[in-house]
Amino acid sequence: MRYEAPETIDAAVALLGSVGRARPLAGGTDLLVQLRAGIVEPDLIVDLKKLPGLRTIAKEKGGFRIGAAVTGAELREHPDLRKVWPGVVEAANLIGSTQIQGRASLGGNLCNASPAADSVPALIAAGATVTIIGPGGQRELAVEAVASGPGKTILAKGEFVTSIFLPARPPRSADAYLRFIPRTEMDIAVVGCGVSLTLDQSGTCTAARVALGAVAERALLVAEAGAALIGSKLDAAAFEKLIAAARKACRPIDDKRGTKVFRIDIAGVLAQRTATIAAERARGQK
Amino acid sequence: MNDIPLAGTAPKAELKWVGTRGPRPDGLDKVTGRARYGADFRLPGMLVGRVLRSPHAHARIRGIDISKAAALPGVKAIVTRDDFRDMPSEFVPAGEMMVNYRDIVRNVMAREKALYEGHPVAAVAATSASIAREALSLIKVDYEVLPHVIDAAEAMRADAPLLDETMITAGVDPAPTKPSNVAKRMEFSTGDLKAGFAQADFVIERSFATKPVHQGYLEPHACLASVNEAGQAELWCTTQGHFVVRTHCAKLLDMEMSQIRVIATEIGGGFGGKTVVYLEPLALALSSKSKRPVKMVMTREEVFLSTGPTSGAHMKVKIGVRKDGKITAAEAELIYEAGAFQGSPVGPGCMCAFAPYEIENARVIGYDVISNRPKVAAYRAPGAPISEYAVECVIDELAQKLGLDPVEFRLKNGAKAGTRALYGPKFGPIGLVATLEAAKNHPHYSAPLGPNQGRGVASGFWFNIGGESCASLHINEDGSVTLMIGTPDIGGSRASMALMAAETLGIDVAHVRTLIADTDSIGYTFLTGGSRATFATGMATVDAAKAAIRQLCARAAKIWEISEDAVVWEDGHAKPAGQNAATFPPMSLAELAGKAGKTGGPISGHAEINAQGAGPSFGTHIVDVEVDKETGRVDIKRYTVIQDAGKAVHPGYVEGQFQGGAAQGVGWALNEEYVYGADGKLQNAGFLDYRMPVTSDLPMIDTVIVEIPNPAHPFGVRGVGETPIVPPMAAIANAISRAIGTRLCELPMSPPKVLKAMQAHKANGG
C-alpha cells in the first residue's frame, strides 16, 4: 500500500485515476478504522489535506465555500459560519469526540456514505452543493445526490469532492440538526434530522427544507415535510403535517441500532423538535 | 501466638492511617503511561500469536488441515485440539472455585465441536502479525454446520439443538433418561410455602428477563509466554489471579507448578472476567513448541466474541404480603444461561435472591442452561444482580400496592443480625437496616422531582469471601518497609494494604511500598475476586506486620537485656513495659532496623492464612430518572449509593467501587445487550454498538459509606467491590415505572422498549 500527499489538484486527479484501488484520505476517521478492520484494502491512499482550498473556509457570493477536508473543530471556531448555519455546524460537531473533531471532515462524512452520517441531513436541509473534480473536469451537485446507498457514492473513478458550498441566506432564516442516540455521545444516529427554514416579517414560513438520516439507504430530502411548513405560521396543524410527512418518507431497516417501527416513530418526533429549534432561531433574528 | 497490644486493634477514633485518603501509589505510573499492562511486555525473539476462531455458532469439526499454514515461512508453531490432552468431566476445587477441566480444555481450544462464534480452533505463532494472519487464512477447517440455539428458554425446549449429547440434567431425581441443554437443577427452600401464601393478603407474581452483559474492562486479554528447552516457563499476563492461572495452565499442559512462574502485570480492569484462562495456555503451548517467546493480545472484537459475559436469564418471582406489610412467603424460579459450557452463577443467584429479607417461607429453584454463546465468566457479585433485580422489582410493586414507602416496606422485612438466610447461615452484625435508615434520611430521598421524573430505590446483598492469602513484609535497613502480596491490585488494594501495614506498625504510610509478587516469590494466594483482597490479604498483611513486630520487640529486648514479654510496641516504637517501664528510651522501627544486623539479622514478618469470617455487604441505592415521553430515552438525573463497608480503609477507593458499580449497572439497566443475527453471529462486538455508558451519560454519583464493623477483621473490613452492582438495575426499573406509570420487566430498558411500554399503557387507558 502506497501513501501520497499531492500538492496540486491535477496531481491528485492523476494519482486517483492511475491505480486500481485508490482512496482519497481526509481526516481518516472512517478510512483508517476500515483499513484496520480489513474492510477496505486500497493499493494507494491519496491524502487530500495538502491540496489548495481543501482546508479553508471562504466567503463567496454571500455564502461560504468550505474545503472538503476542513475539520469539525475548524468549523466550530470560524467566527461567522455558526451564526449563519448553526445547524450545519452543530451537526458536524456531533461527530465523535474532541479527538475525532480534530480530524473529521464534511467531505469524509459525505463520501463515506453512511446513511447515518450526521452532517449530511444538515447539509441537505441547507441546500448545500458540492464541487467535484475528476479526470472529466469539474461539476457541481446537490449534496443529496452524492450518496447512492450504504458506502456508495455516484463519484466516478478518479473523482473527489473539493468543496462544499453553503448559499447566501435571506433574513429570518435558520437551520438546526438533531439526532437520536440512546447515549449522550459516541454513538451513531438512530435517526437524524436537519431542518432549514425562512420566515417573512409576519412569521409565516416562506421556505423550508427537511432532511432525514438513518431512515433509508441514504440521507433523504423530504420535500413533503418542507412543504408542510411553507405558508404556515409553524403552528400545531403544520407540525402535524410535518410529522406525518417525515414518518411517511422513512423506509428503514431493523438492525442492531434500532427497529423499523421505532425509527419511523422517532423521525416524526425529531422533525418537530428540529423545526421548533430552527423556527426559534429564525424568529430570534432582527 | 502471644498477643501484643497493637494500635491496629485500638478503637476507630485512634486510627491514624486506616480511613485516610492518601495518594494512590500506582496512580502516577498509570496516568503517565509508564505502567506496564498485559500487552506492554516484550522479549528478544518474540513471536506474535494469533487465534483462528470459529465463524459458526455451532459446528462439528470434522478435520483441521494445518499443512499449508505450517509451510508458510515465518510460521514457527501451530497448535490445535491435538496439542491438548482430554480431561475427565469432574468438578475439582481450584482455590475456592469448582472447575471442570473437561470444559476448560474445550473452551480454550474446541475439540469435537465449535460451540459459539469465536470459539478458538487453532493458534499460530509467527515472526510477524501479518504472517500470523496469513497463516490463519491457510488453515483449512472442515466444519459440519449444525443448528444453533442462543437463548436459554429456547435451549430448554425438547426440540432444541443439543450442544452436548451426553448432558443429563444433574439434581433431578430420578435422573432424566434423555440428554438436554439443562446442566443442572437446584433448589433452596425453607418453611411451608403453601401456608405462607395462604396467610398473604396480596400476592404479586411477575416474569422477568435479563440479557448477558460484558464486564467491559478497558484492557483486552494479553499475555507473553516464554518456555525454554528444559520446559521452564515464564508467563506475564493480565489477570485477577496469577496463582489460578498457574493452576489451570499446569493442569492443561501437564506441567509441574514449580516449572511455571506467572507474573501478574498491571491490570486494566477485570470485574471477574479475568479469573479464567483463554490465551495463556495457548501462548505457553506455542512457546513450548517454538522455543521462542510468544505474545498474544486479543482485539476488542475477540474480547466480545469469546470471553465471558455474565448470564442472561428468565425468571419468575412471586411474593405474598399481609396488609400490615409483613412478607409471608416468597418463591422464585431462575433460568440462567451458562454459555457454551455449564457453570452459570445460578447457584449464588438462588442464594442471594431473597437474602436482604427475613422470610419464613421461601423457595428458589434454579436451572443452569447451556447455549451457543461464549461461556460466562464471573462479573461482580456473579448471579446476584440478576435475581435480586427481579425480586427488588416485585418488592417495589408490593410497596406500591400496600401504599407503603419502599424504604419503610424494606425496613419492615429487612434482614438483621440473627436472621437466618435461605441458603443456611445466620447473619452476624450486618448493615442493611443502617443503609435503609441512611437512605431515608438522605436529602436525595426527599428532594422534589421534576416533570417526567421518577425515583427508585433498591437494596442489594453479596456474601463476600475470605480464603487463602499470603503476605511477606520486609523491614529494610533504613526502616522503610516492603510488603509483598499475591492478590493483583485492581481497585487500589496496594494502597489499602500499605495503610493497614502502616497502622499496625505505627509508621508513616509513605515508608511502606506494596508489590504484587509473582507465583515463585510468595505462597499460594487465591485471586482478587469475591471482594476478598482487602479483607483476606489485609488480614494476612496485619498478621505479617504483627510477626515483624514480635521480632522488633525481641531485638529491643536483646539490646536492653530484658525479657521479650517486657517489651510492648506502641506508636512505631518498642517500649519497655511493666516493671521496666521508662527504664530505657523507646526505640523506633528505623533504629531497630538499622541495628538488625547486629541483633540477629534481617527482620521480616510473613503470614500464610485461610481467612475466615468474611462479612456480607448490603447496599441501598436511590436513583432519579427522567423519561423522554416521546422517545423512551431515559436520563439518569441523580444517583446515590449507600453501602456498608465494615471499615473503609481508603474511603476514596471504596467510593470508587460504589460509583463504578452504579455506572456499570446503568449500562446493564438501560442499553447493554448482545445483538445476534438469525445466523447465531454477534452483530455488535465493539464499544460503538455494545452501548456501555459514557461519562456524559452519568451524573456525579453520590456515595455514603456506612460502617458496621466485621468482627472477624482486625479493622472491621467487609469486601465492597461487588455489592455496588447489585441494586442499580432494580433501582432504575423502579424509578422508570414510577415515572411512566407502568412497569418494564425486561432488561435492557432501551428507548424502543420504554416507548412501546408507554404506548401500550396509554392504549390501555393509562
Ligand SMILES: Cc1cc2nc3c(=O)[nH]c(=O)nc-3n(C[C@H](O)[C@H](O)[C@H](O)COP(=O)(O)OP(=O)(O)OC[C@H]3O[C@@H](n4cnc5c(N)ncnc54)[C@H](O)[C@@H]3O)c2cc1C
Ligand atoms: C470514534 C468515532 C466516532 C464517530 N462518530 C461519528 C458520529 O457521531 N457521526 C458521524 O456521522 N460519524 C461519526 N464517525 C465517522 C467519521 O468520523 C465521520 O464520518 C467523519 O466525518 C469522516 O471524515 P474524515 O475526514 O475522517 O474521513 P476519511 O476517513 O478521511 O474518509 C472517509 C471516506 O470518504 C472518502 N473521502 C474522504 N474525503 C473525500 C473527498 N473529499 N472526496 C471523495 N472521497 C473522500 C475516503 O476515501 C473514505 O472512503 C465516527 C468515527 C469514529 C472513529
